[in-house]
Amino acid sequence: MSEPSIIRRGFRLVAGYVRAHPGSFAVAVTGSVVYAAGSVLSTVALGYATNEAIIPAFKGESPNPWWAVAGLIGVAILRTGGVIVRRYYAGKTAAATRVGLQKGVARRIIAMPLDRVRSRPQGQLLSHIDSDTESAVDAIHPLPFSIGVVSMLIFGTISLALLDIPLLLVTIGLLPVIGVMSWLNATVVQHPAAIERQANNAVTAAASEIIDGVQVVKTLGREDAETKLFADTVEELRVARVRLGTRKTAFAVSFSAVPQLTTIVILAVGAVRVGDGHLDAGGLVQAVALFSVLAFPLQVIGFFLFDLPPSVVGHDRVSLVMSEPDDPLLHTLDGDSLPSGPLSAALANVTVGNSDRRRLSHADLEIRAGETLAIVGPTAGGKSTVLEVLARLRPCGDGSVSIAGTPLSGIDDSALRNRLTLATQNASLFHGTLLDNVSFARDVDEDDLLAALHTAGADDLQGTLPEGYMTIVGERGVTLSGGQRQRVALARALAGHPGMVLLDDATSAVDPTLEEQIIQRLAGLPMTVVMVTHRVAAMTAADRVALVAEGRVVEVGHHEDLLRNPIYRGLVDAYLASEVLS
């Protein structure tokens, strides 16, 4: 069985959490101990009330209820204070632990190799940072109470020992039964609970697939067939839930019976002891109350054991991200700087990818300072990879890349990012104002921002957007069209006088007339422009065109000259034919 090992791992995990936040956890445990003491004392108060207030009242003596009431209220304050402190600080410990995990994941997303980010569906990273971190810390909540239970048992034992030894023996004999039952409960439902979670995920996946593909389902007339498939998945979930529920119910019902039967045993023994004169009525009240106080916390240990495995699983999932290595390409401190003005670049014998998927093989390319170079080629031929290698987003294998004569691998990261920029087709914008997106947390003065917006053909947005350049844009709540987003992303790349701009189909959604104007403006600026493009107009306007196919730079030259190349000619024809109509 693998259960023992997962429980053990769970203990280690939780111990690590506690070490990270010892202060708030200690406060929570203290609250729990105070609660335990309060609970046991409240039974003493009940016994006292019985002896000093209730029984005298019916014996015609003059009862004094005020001390009893003061005691009851005093211990109630202790008890509820303990509960509030424990719950608040347990929650705080869990939340603080979760923050640690979330920030760790956030840092990994920024620092891990770009390939590793792209290899994951976005939803997966979202659930790592949300639901997985949540379940990873879930086991913290019941832990302080579980620890407090130990002190409660100690207090309870002392209290019973002071009261009556035979009653103590009966109780101590019976408590382990409840402890074992609660432990059994946790282990017996573990496996069915895991199966239920799986079945539930399957139902969610099946439902989303059918709704995403509803048009196909309808046109294929598969409504009944898909409903049937879905009903089968739901049936599996139902069976899993009934199995889990049956076990839980059986235990819950026995749980409610065992303490009651035990209480009756205590009452029986207690009644005999009262009859013998060894115990008074208040003592018996106290013993019965004490047992009901002790029975519930023992179940709490079961809750903790039950929460442990999902926490381990959640933490394992978070670890998938945490164990990602740093991107070696980000590690350049105190490196070389770059000259001002337009930059030249050179790729020599660059090979990217493995034997499964070769992106570039032995590619060579010279880029002249100040030129506009169009990169053209079939899909998956390596065009974007050329840009990624230049931007140091991918390693260049055995070959070498240099910018303005300096080896790329030796250039300081901040120098490189200031002097060489990138804009891509999907134009990711971030929440914040349009202007924030263009300055992008860099030190660029406002005139430069406005100039960049103008070059990118985005200056109309000042007038057309509700708040002009101060309009909030971003991935969600978007008001921008695809073409508008691309123009803002282009302005972002142009801001701050870079020496080289890399454009990966960065104006594909921009109106063709405007696109032509933008390309002309770019040619007039003192910077090198390297652009991957599908638009024939852009190829015509470029100083030179590089044809990239099957991972190599096949030919470099002017558009007119390249038309003699059959691959290039074929591509140009295909692009013209497939240009979008509406």
Place this chain on the structure above:
Amino acid sequence: MTATEPGTFDIIRRGFEISPGFKRAAILLAIVGVFEAAGRAVVPVLFQLIIDEGLLRPGGISTDTLTRLLLITVAVILFVTLASLIAELSVLRVAERALARLRVLVLRRAIDLSLAEHADERRGDLVSRVTSDVDTVARFLDWGAYSWIVDTSVAIGAITVMFFYSWQLALVVLVSFLFMIPVLKVLQYHQRRGYRTMRSRVGALLGEVSETVGGAEVIRALGHGDASIESLDVAIDDVYQAQVDVNRFTAVLFTVADVFGTVALSAVIVITALWGPDWDLDTGTVIAFLFLVQLVIAPISELTEVIDQTSLALAGWGRSMELLDRPAALPEPDDLTSDSMPDGALSIDVQGLSFAYDTQMVLKDVDLHIPAGTSVAVVGATGSGKTTFVRLLCRLADPTGGEVRLGGADLRYVTSSERRDRVRMVPQDGFLFATSVRDNILRGRDGASDADVEVAVDRLGLRDWISRLPNGLETELGPGGEGLSVGERQLVALIRAQLADPGLLVLDEATSSLDPVTEKAMSDALDRISRERTTISVAHRLSTAERADLIVVFDQGHVVETGSHIDLVDLGGRYATLHQAWQRGTGSDDDLSDQP
């Protein structure tokens, strides 16, 4: 959709109507509650009996009496335990069957909704109604439902027993607990507000993470990493703060019942001490009260824990059922009224065709005749009505005015099985199921064999193309067809359509540009598939329009031009303008004349 939120009782009433199983389960649970109340009240009652039978008198209680009392009590507890076990297990079965049925019902209605309800911006909402909303009901069944019914019964049972013993003291206890209600309400209000803040901050964090992941490339390329970490940290800290804030109320809420229980206990003790004998009370009764008050505290504490979960579950239940109130899109014809389409290619006759989504007219009084076997390109700007037009040809919705006849038969009176065999659509996103390419094709016709798949592939000339896929026909796809480009998915969908050999094929072209290999395979396959049938393409490429026998131009819900490419260019109307815009954007006339 109704303007006002349905109330709790409306949701429960409607829920019981749709799922009678839940109602039966609730009744059974109430019975469990009576058993549980009886089982738990038995200890205080026993205590009272032992005392009143003489425990406190000199010599104590007689052994016979004590044994008799104990045996009766044990018997009661065993009976009650067994009975509630049996009842609870049947509750579980009944409720789970009802839940499973609800899931399937809701999904089926989601499928049957009109396509307007399946618009992109509503898809997420629809999926969450079918999945997470029903899941909140499931979670409620795990815990909350039991708490509400059983805990309430136990609390009521305990108070009833109190009244049986002494109505005065019972009233004192009841009044003490009544003061608790406003306190609970205030705390709960703050808790709910806190949760709302937390949910919105979690949403903001997730938005931020998805921006960071989606923009990972730009973040690196522009050296924005540190700034991104900074703003992610702020979002994470915001969630933490909201969580800690809401935690304050959750922590306090749980203790409220205990505090008021202590007030009740104190009141009972003081009153007993001061006026006990005058009120005809006795020791046993008062001691029983001490324990009965505890029986009220525990269920109420438990209820404070499930209040939040309950409002989530009610909202989720309401939202999933609201889906069932929306009408299914298409009524099926019965045998008497059904109409049949001829074999072979289908002609299309459209008269006075109109369609409105909600109140917005997207097609206005369209008349069109297309002879059988024609290949047609439908052209127009976004929102011109072209996509709606072809959807009506597949009866993905019924027209709000006019009629569609295929091969002379009114589409509304053609059975769904005949329609699915004779009319096929290849949608724009080329959605495929998460299975192999072969299985996706096989779903094109009931009872199709592997050999039929091979024939269909060959008829479309896609053998070479298929062999380029990583694992040929056995290539496994992700959700929606992940692993293939949109164009490649459409090709698979085209083979699937070929398998059915329909009389009318409708193709909604992909808007993104295809790579040259796929482009070539696609145009060859389209040429072949359109030989023996009528084909309608929603054209986004000039090449598609040029190749068609007939071009139909839509503008603002009207058909404004019909004719061949040459005719329409000469006409100098809407199509000629589109065509010119294309030319301006891409190059000179010389480039165009080189096209085959």
